[in-house]
Amino acid sequence: xxxxxxxxxxxxxxxxxxxxxxxxxxxxxxxxxxxxxxxxxxxxxxxxxxxxxxxxxxxxxxxxxxxxxxxxxxxxxxxxxxxxxxxxxxxxxxxxxxxxxxxxxxxxxxxxxxxxxxxxxxxxxxxxxxxxxxxxxxxxxxxxxxxxxxxxxxxxxxxxxxxxxxxxxxxxxxxxxxxxxxxxxxxxxxxxxxxxxxxxxxxxxxxxxxxxxxxxxxxxxxxxxxxxxxxxxxxxxxxxxxxxxxxxxxxxxxxxxxxxxxxxxxxxxxxxxxxxxxxxxxxxxxxxxxxxxxxxxxxxxxxxxxxxxxxxxxxxxxxxxxxxxxxxxxxxxxxxxxxxxxxxxxxxxxxxxxxxxxxxxxxxxxxxxxxxxxxxxxxxxxxxxxxxxxxxxxxxxxxxxxxxxxxxxxxxxxxxxxxxxxxxxxxxxxxxxxxxxxxxxxxxxxxxxxxxxxxxxxxxxxxxxxxxxxxxxxxxxxxxxxxxxxxxxxxxxxxxxxxxxxxxxxxxx
Numbered sequence: 411x412x413x414x415x416x417x418x419x420x421x422x423x424x425x426x427x428x429x430x431x432x433x434x435x436x437x438x439x440x441x442x443x444x445x446x447x448x449x450x451x452x453x454x455x456x457x458x459x460x461x462x463x464x465x466x467x468x469x470x471x472x473x474x475x476x477x478x479x480x481x482x483x484x485x486x487x488x489x490x491x492x493x494x495x496x497x498x499x500x501x502x503x504x505x506x507x508x509x510x511x512x513x514x515x516x517x518x519x520x521x522x523x524x525x526x527x528x529x530x531x532x533x534x535x536x537x538x539x540x541x542x543x544x545x546x547x548x549x550x551x552x553x554x555x556x557x558x559x560x561x562x563x564x565x566x567x568x569x570x571x572x573x574x575x576x577x578x579x580x581x582x583x584x585x586x587x588x589x590x591x592x593x594x595x596x597x598x599x600x601x602x603x604x605x606x607x608x609x610x611x612x613x614x615x616x617x618x619x620x621x622x623x624x625x626x627x628x629x630x631x632x633x634x635x636x637x638x639x640x641x642x643x644x645x646x647x648x649x650x651x652x653x654x655x656x657x658x659x660x661x662x663x664x665x666x667x668x669x670x671x672x673x674x675x676x677x678x679x680x681x682x683x684x685x686x687x688x689x690x691x692x693x694x695x696x697x698x699x700x701x702x703x704x705x706x707x708x709x710x711x712x713x714x715x716x717x718x719x720x721x722x723x724x725x726x727x728x729x730x731x732x733x734x735x736x737x738x739x740x741x742x743x744x745x746x747x748x749x750x751x752x753x754x755x756x757x758x759x760x761x762x763x764x765x766x767x768x769x770x771x772x773x774x775x776x777x778x779x780x781x782x783x784x785x786x787x788x789x790x791x792x793x794x795x796x797x798x799x800x801x802x803x804x805x806x807x808x809x810x811x812x813x814x815x816x817x818x819x820x821x822x823x824x825x826x827x828x829x830x831x832x833x834x835x836x837x838x839x840x841x842x843x844x845x846x847x848x849x850x851x852x853x854x855x856x857x858x859x860x861x862x863x864x865x866x867x868x869x870x871x872x873x874x875x876x877x878x879x880x881x882x883x884x885x886x887x888x889x890x891x892x893x894x895x896x897x898x899x900x901x902x903x904x905x906x907x908x909x910x911x912x913x914x915x916x917x918x919x
Contacts, residue, residue, distance in 0.1 A: 433468035453591035487615030498552020500896030504912030521549030551604035559595030596749025720846035723759035740788035780874035801829030876900030
């Protein structure tokens with residue numbers, strides 16, 4: 411077996427015969443000795459001529475083929491139940507692993523199924539109506555369902571990334587996610603994939619319960635350890651409960667606090683969404699050589715501004731901005747894009763690291779200091795227009811400390827209103843962003859421009875609270891049978907890492 415790299419122009423899709431020829435040259439053997447070639451990864455190289463670089467594994471006679479992923483789900487209708495609170499990536503992939511191991515997943519999702527959820531999401535932008543239980547964050551598939559569907563985690567420290575990718579492909583994700591260096595699925599495909607996963611789970615005896623918001627968790631009076639009570643009094647009992655509630659389920663943290671169960675404050679990041687013309691990003695990243703048929707360019711930027719980290723987050727090429735608030739009277743922005751990423755604008759969160767030491771005025775809230783800081787900033791943004799219209803400012807105006815006289819066109823359907831974000835944002839956030847934008851321009855000449863629009867705020871990068879767990883058993887430190895999981899518990903940061911955490915929890919159970 412030999413690993414090698416080969417490059418082809420971006421508009422040329424290599425044939426199997428070409429790969430075998432390249433493998434024979436790399437291995438120094440006749441081509442008939444090559445049994446098979448496997449593309450491991452494909453990445454764009456724009457440093458010179460635009461090419462795709464392929465990492466390839468070549469097998470010759472006697473070599474062991476790479477691992478094949480097969481998923482065998484058992485009928486668990488009468489098996490021991492495991493309650494999963496939350497139907498996002500962590501919950502879904504925990505459920506799939508439980509099916510493989512012969513346990514019955516019972517998913518309690520506070521929001522609606524993905525089909526009905528679409529109507530509530532449409533009402534947010536069109537009518538300004540926010541359903542606190544069914545929105546861009548809550549509902550089947552979690553916050554990732556209506557997003558770009560980025561799958562950038564490639565580290566296997568948490569588990570087998572390729573197991574997750576192969577499973578996603580089996581449920582309808584494009585095969586390209588198995589090899590692309592920066593794979594994504596797209597908001598037009600993700601809902602179908604989420605529905606296919608649900609169908610698999612229910613057809614094998616698992617259960618889904620929608621509009622089942624958990625209001626309490628307490629010791630069971632029966633033979634099981636825990637009783638999970640939902641809004642309306644519906645109760646489910648099991649020995650094991652997986653809490654995969656996502657980064658916006660603030661009521662779960664309050665529930666833990668009410669019971670006196672351990673919680674921890676956790677640093678997070680917040681800032682703005684920066685929106686540029688996609689043509690500008692293409693020109694910068696491809697050095698003026700972009701042409702139709704080439705994927706829209708992406709970017710990732712990170713700098714230290716006076717010792718504070720500032721970085722891009724959730725970059726959406728050809729995407730749109732959406733209101734991802736979970737309650738009326740607050741404003742939160744996020745980005746999404748379809749599988750083609752063919753919109754005229756690009757957006758990304760540009761966020762600043764925040765710790766409790768940055769906001770001593772919130773120390774009276776204890777563990778919830780950063781959560782309350784996050785909530786009040788979101789309410790402050792809403793108050794700028796008393797609506798879901800986003801306060802916005804041209805990037806250059808923001809850095810020069812002046813309100814924008816006019817605003818460029820935005821993908822944000824709810825609309826924008828000119829506002830002095832340099833004054834509205836906390837001073838330490840505004841100062842860090844101002845310095846970072848100038849530094850970013852040194853890496854991407856032209857990024858700092860008056861044609862770029864800043865919209866606020868991007869504040870749900872991760873949860874500002876962690877639910878502690880034992881590193882060996884993965885159970886809550888003092889609650890046997892309670893398994894904090896995924897982004898909401900503070901142990902993941904995206905679709906793939908959340909899925910891997912769900913699998914790890916299911917394995918532990």
